Amino acid sequence: MENIETKLREEAKRLLLEKKADVIIGYEKGTLPLTATPCFITTPEEADKLVWNNLCTQNLAKFVHDLITVHKNSQKRVKPEDRKKKVIGVVARGCTTRSLIIHLQERQYERDEVYIIGIPCDGYLDGKGLKVAVGGADIVEGTIDGGQIKMKTSDGDKTVALKDVLADSCLTCRFNNPIISDIMIGQNAPAMNPDAEYNDVKDFEAKPIEERWAYFVKEMEKCMRCNACRQACPSCYCPTCFVEQSQPQWIGIGEDKTDAQVFQFMRLYHMVGRCVDCGSCVSVCPMGVDLRKFLKKIDKDCWELFANRAGSSMEDMPPLGKYDEHHDKEDFIFNP
């Protein structure tokens, strides 16, 4: 891991010195113990801030899209011949590259506008899970060493095995190695346990309908509509989200619980063929809504109906943008 970090810093320095990238998006040490936070590196000196470890959580593809959009807007009033392209370097693990592929397929920017520093990933730590594992104590200091997390907490010293507190999406990750990259750092990581990825969904599907509805209501009641999930999601990049639209006003602004249900339902549904299971929405949710149970179902449907895994290759275009006249599922059509 140290090795990857040094290589990453060297690579970032080189890219900035050679002007191959204008900015590099990576992770730096967070302000709280055992956290890492996204950072933007624009000078070679700053590159030493970069870190790479199991604390790097957020999907950085979101920031790639944001930066390019801001840059493009700033170029709008510049004469076309004077417009400059900005190249964004990004530290990308498997799920980040999948999100980048989705952006590229949806024609959000050109391939030469991003420089992808691919890093194989062995999963990130689920902050909420860790909090539970230490019994809700405040973590004062912590280090990760050889698969063990050693912490000083308000409840005394504690040690937790890293594999016990990895995020759910990492435990069943299928694409932990970058799919596209301009440069790769480190050796390919061993696969996780992708065969188990739909186990949760299958269990939930087998439950009676009223039980499923009760669970949905219970989870969505937690939602206070802070929109953190939308802000963190790389696939949520609409200039005007349906939540803020006022003509028509899709979602009421009151505290009616069905508004939260409809908001969540529609945001989840917008992820058909676009959710890469990076877990960013789950990790940022302040209320701990179990979003993954529903997102995974959408992923499963996509795979079973359209044989598509979001962003798994540049050639495999988004499933809802195409069709197969003779082989698409028809059995749900009502015939009297």
Add this chain to the structure above:
Amino acid sequence: MAENLASKEWEPKIVAIVCNWCTYAGADLAGISRIQYPPNVRIIRVPCTGRINPFYIVKALQSGADAVLVSGCHPGECHYISGNLVARRKFATLKSFLNYVGVEGDRAMFTWVSASEGDRFAQVIRGVTAKVKALGPAKKLIKKIG
């Protein structure tokens, strides 16, 4: 007043979102052929099923519709060539996802009726109404006002 309404036999309210070229013409044909069908549907005409935002369906359910029926041209007969084929993929996932979260799948129904199938249109409405009557009034996802 409310009690009076409740004591009456409940009739479902069904929103039918239909495409202009096939099903709407089919409904028209059912009308001019004087084919009888239950008066439970409220028809909304759209240019094509491909134009239907899945939000329309969810929003209709939230606004108190007991069921939503979407109907368009048969696959391969879309007047915009592929609108209904793209829509079919959207609806397959929408229906499955609605059912997954616990809203009965039959609250959102999809079918194809062409312009010459006035009789089929009436049959579809009869079928859908019967199904929704069997389900009973919608209780989930409904926003209560007041």
